[in-house]
Amino acid sequence: MHTRFVPPARPATFLRRPRLAAHLDQALDTPLTMVNGSAGAGKTLLVADWAARLGQPVAWFTDEAGDQGAGTFWAYVLHALRLAGVPLSARVGCPADAGRVDHGLLARLAAELSELERPVLLVLDEFDRQPARQVAEDLEFVLHHAAPGLRLVLVTRTEPLLPLHRYRAAGAITEIRDAELAFTPGEAAALLDRHELRLPDDAVRALVERTRGWAAGLRLCALAARESGDPEAYLREFEAGRSTIADFLLAEVLKRQPAGTQDLLLRVSVVDRFCPGLVRALTGRDGLEPVPAGLHRQNAFVEDLGHSWYRLHPLFAEILRAHLRERAPHLEPELHRRAARWLRDSGALPRALAHSAAAQDWEFAAGALVGDLAIGQLFTGLRADDLAGLFGRMAPEAAGTAAELVRAAHELSRNDVERGLSHLRRAEGRLAAQRAPGAAERLSCVLLETLAARLTGSPCRAERAVAAASELRHEVPARLLEEHPELLALLLTHLGSARVWAGSFDAARAALSEVVGHPGGPATALPRQDCLAHLALIDYLEGRLESAEREALAAKAETERFGLGRPAGAALGRLVLAAVAVERDELDQAEALLAEAAACGPAAPDPVTAAGRSLATARLLLARGDPQAALEAAAPAVTVHVASPWAELGSALVASAAHLAEGRPDTALKVLEHVPHGGEPECTAGLAWARLAAGDRDAAIGLVDRLGPPGLTGTGVSVRAALVRARVAEEAGDVATARKLLARALLEGRRERLRRPFLDAGPGIRRLVDTPPLQSLAAGWLTPGGPRPRDGGAAEPGPLVVEELSGREREVVRCLGQLMTTEEIAADLYVSVNTVKTHLKSAYRKLGVSRRGEAVRQARARGLL
Template sequence: MSDFPARARASEIPVVTPLSYTDPLGNPFLRTRFALPARPRTYLRRRRLADHLDQAFNTPLTLLNGPAGAGKTLLAAEWASGQSPPVAWLSFDGGDHRPGVFWAYVLQALRACGAPPSEAVGTPVNASRVSRRILSTLASELNDRDGPVLLVLDEYDRVTDTKIAEQLEFVLHHAGRGLRLVLITRTEPLLPLHRYRAVGELTEIRSAELAFTPEEAAALLELHGVSVPVQAARNLVDRTRGWAAGLSLSALAARESPDPELYLKEFEADRSTVADFLLAEVLKRQTRETQDLLLRVSVLDRFCPDLANALTHRIDAEPLLADLHRENAFVERLGHSWYQLHPLFREILRAHLRVRLPGLEPELHRRAARWLRRHGHLPETLAHSAAADDWDLAAGALVDDLAIGRLFTGPNSHDLAQLFSHMGPEARSPATDLVRAAHDLSHHDLDHGLASLRHAEEQLADDDRDLAAARLSCALLEALAARLTGCPPQVEKAAETAAELRQEVPAHLLDKHPELTALLLTHVGSTLLWAGRFEDARAVLNTVADAPGGPATEAPREEAMGHLALLDYLNGWTGRAERRALAAVSETDRPGPPRTTGSGIGRMVLAAVAVDRDELDRAQALLDQTAGLPSGTRDPVTAAGHAFASARLLMARGKMRAAVEAADPAVPAAVASPWATSQEALVTSAAHLAGGRPDRAAEVLRAVSGDQPVCAVEAASIQLAARRTGAALDLLDSIHAEERTGPAVSVRAALVRARAADGAGDTATVRRLLTQALLDARRERLRRPFLDAGAWIRPHLATAPLHDLAAGWLTPAPALPRGRPGPPSPPPPPLVVVELSAREHDVLERVARMMSTEEIAADLCLSVNTVKTHLKSVYRKLAVNRRGEAVRRARDLRML
């Protein structure tokens, strides 16, 4: 509760004592030092700060501590002007602040506000000292007052005499409730703040609280005649850290601009009035040594004393930085002895550095990079090496840290690739060649990538130093090159070399960079998959997919899951393939630039599954989403996956010629892929059969064997359609009946055998095989095999109980009879896909009720943007693009 009445009546306001005294030096008191500063027309009253200042009535000491231009003085003046108790205001300047002069001015400030000390207090007569009697008597009189006096000392940081601090603390302590002291300062006052803080007798308002919020900044700009959206104000606050002077000066300049919003977004701090203010109020107040330190550390985003010393070649950074922080000189403490400059101050100092010390900036970046590299700060090492145009240093740091995999994966891979894109051809070291090779191979430029890789390997072979990290980086790139050329022997050799080199590399580097092993194994698994070594590929890829998660291994995990989905599809497990593909899509659908190698395999598998289920529009939409893949991609598995998914869709739509053209992946490889070759042969054979050329169709199928189960049963179907029953059954018999083959194999095989039995007139066998096929297909919703079976199947599906097994899911299908429909069969068991969060499920339920985005937001008490974010996540997880598709898909999966 306040010690003062709410507001004094005008008749109760004391008459101000005339200022007719002189200070101990005989100089007249300067009246302006006792006057409350006038607030400009553009001053913005901030209620939250005024409310906080009201607590000054309840504590002996209040501290307003912030940098120059933070708005401390105007805040205190506006607040003090509204108070009814005596408010003694005293501003300090660059004059004489010895104890006698200080206390003479304090006493005169008390007289000026109508709370004059008695004659018993007396007046200091010596500028350098003040008697204890004066201080004791003053404290005693203040303590005896009915109500306290509010004493505001502005720019108290100019008072540096420790004796004054001791005397002020003495008076404050013994004045009791008769004095409330408010200090406005840029520095920490020499008072025992910890004691006041410990007993709750200190009110503090510091820089963070003084900073303007975006809403306050927008209001301040409006007072200056500059009207901008809150977002533009928020951007300005981010740049100025809410610094009051910076906002006001920027507003004044923006007012003269034809496009204020653009000016506030792009203004050059070093050529503005902000620069004049900071240079005059902050930089020029410092000693020559401190100015040199500030100019040099301006090239850094953050720094510690040891790093600052490395840039100055001195050893005094620690006390200088501590003083700058204490003085609120726009040097901010980050913790653990690290600091940063205020963003605007850093911009201005950096420009000033180029004028004061031209040509020094690259050398400062180089010194910083070397220090940061020694102390294990890789990202900053790379940034400063690039700024110094020292690419040997940058690439060497990347390779020595075993971080070359970060060019391919991780949240900063795109930024890292952008950084090295500025590296010129003049940088010629093994490390720079490795970085070039990584860049080119990641963009599937084999010619240039292999040339750089070979050059690096030649230089490393002639180097006797321990360069295990560089050689392990070579092994990773060799594995990638082997993957892009489809060469299993080369990838296995690279893996063996990497296994040996791992024993020579420090364990902490391997633990620090799990992405290198994950990338290497992904390249091995992809190459083995291309070669048709499915089980070997699955074992390697499972190691990557099951590895602990983390941003650094997101890309290889996504690729591994996409490849495993393809393996499941090629073995006939469409449901399992869909689940893995959805997981891969969920991994890759995250903020950041799209990757090239391996991306899109998940959607290709989903598209192929959609074709098997006769969801052709969905398949087309999924393939359209892969259109962003780089043209002419040389990754064999990706190219072959896109080729067979596209060809299958075209065949389902009856576009046989286009399907044949799409089936060729057109990627040269050292080893032919049995499954890719078989898929291409199937499309070509089907086109010949559709064109009335059964002999040519059968000839093309010679390359297909039982080692590729899905391909073998489709080839058997074509052979049977070409009236080669014996060849068809031989193909089916050649398939190894193992657990690794799924429903897509068993369903198609049953249909082929059923057709052969139909030709032989064995109706019982036909119906037995069709019953089993329908049961297996219903679980996976495999419609396409029945639609492609031909006219022979229609009479059989029209009979009970086959009609009942087909009803409810094998629709629309022309093979089904139009007679009396039987009772619908039970819905198929739900397929487990990526789980929706509770909130996503809430949103999806309301979408199903035809609620708009705004209605959903209101119903769930969410923002519209949050609802949109949840919808995007639902679309991604269900692999759809629209609301209706999401609802239908969720109902199919029994999620609604």
């Protein structure tokens, strides 16, 4: 009995935590202190160590058997006070009845305590074992009337039945709860050090996360790890269900509960969180709503998450699951099935899928994913990897349309087109055999059909699939479409990509812009990034480098904004940036971007990305002076149903340039003359350059004349056309005309920082660029520094050059020349009316005009249109 009246001894490995001791010091200033935590949280040792350092007597009583009655309780308290040297007179008396205490005795005790010169500190340990409300009321009476002569410290697992709200309102209570008792990573490291264990910081943090900083768990883990051959591996991999921690929790927590509560705890251990409805589904019993809240109040390792949701301490849950498998080995799969159905009905699809997988109920899991129109999440969003890992384990015997659709989606998401199409054909066959297939299944099938069309380069197939999707959308509940915006975003993205492959840039831009124009969160971040990258590619192919760069950077930022890293679909945007860098002769930057694109994942069978990778790589090799390697890299290694006009043309242009670089102009001509899409401006400009290299100046000029005014073609085409004319004039000795044409090309190229054509134009053109006044137009972007004096003399004065219009300002002024209204310009350029007005004001200022007509005339007079 003597041990119940003295603080317990601290073990040699006890760790004093200054932050908690400092908090406990406040107990000397408040009448009531409550240290409330779970079993093994370190409550008793904390208070015992603190009390030992106070330097004053402490009355200590451990209430190990709180059901012996109020009389017995007060007899023990009086004995603890006298052992601590509290001068209580004989007048106070002693309870005569074990079951009750005389109120006069409590009044006399309170009176004598209130007269003490120095308040007495009374610690009641394990007070949670005292269930009697009468004892709590008597204790409150003594505490209230003994003030200021009594300081009461309750060490308990549950909240006592005292009127704590009054003490809190008056600021008369010191509280240390479970969360504060938890060890921090730094404290855990110090505790392990006491056990002669020194672990890396990440290992300590992982252990604290697994134990939630639970003191007993950390100590038991440390003791067991010290006996193992590899402590770090033990702490990382130990099975909680087969450890001394399990023995502790089963004895101290589980077996102290009634049988019905034990059954509840075992059943809810299969879920990560639970509420009354889920408890009812798992137990099959009603009326259990108060139980989780009661367990939380008892600090029985049940955490309150708010809104009637709870979860078990992770170690406790792990131990309970192991115990459940021993007691009822066949019950766990059934509990997972029940949880899956309840969670799906409650709208918690991700958790429902996880429990279906745990139960090996794959047909339900696939049906839930497809039925909820969530199959698109295998391709986009923050959960794509989780879903891929989950359904990657799907049993081969799982049958049904939904299972085949999920298999097809899983294979296509891994870029295995052949296997994905095989499963898709099976799913389509099952759908055709059904009398009334569900709209969700059919729409999911259409999504995969659109993706398959994109991956195989089948634009017509993609058009048919999206047309079918438009009809099916009306048969699907609007709620599902709102909950899963990624499905329609993916449909339009795949359609846009297929149209890009076909060279239908205007139609592709319409589909892609629709996705980009609808703001969304992480669910549609990857489709938006994909669409922005495709729009960047269109701008690049049409010769708008600045616009292409802007769209590609926006694509990169879209996934970075949501922390999606570098998904495989992010490669195209970086490939466009690499191609732009090549045109600007930023070759190291281009090489780095190609490496980034490769790091986004394996070379996908997506033909648009494959073609972009081939062309960007080939053009970089060509710029590096390796035409043979460029020839080998120019053709994309993909199998498609329909050839792409721009991919074929790009490959032919690289091949022609490679042959020219190796001195074979005739072969260069043949390559372009036999290209299927020879009427494109890029091909015409390439032919003109090859004709000029072959010595046929008249034919070269004739081809350039077919291109029309510069404003009707992209910057790359117009600059190369001007350079052809300038070189013809320079070779004919007409230097003045060559300078004029070269000045126009420099103005065009400067806007987009287009350097590559000037570097490829030959030494004669480069010599002209290095002379005034052309030198001033090239300075700072094509050549370093400003104009240099000739022969040591002063630089020749150049013509006055007005401030240059930006690319978008030129487009706006061009639209003015076509007599378009402000609203029509905004629609044509995919910008707002206010943006158009801003560009107009800037263009007027740079041209020195105030009216539309004057702006057009000035732009034409200065060669800007």
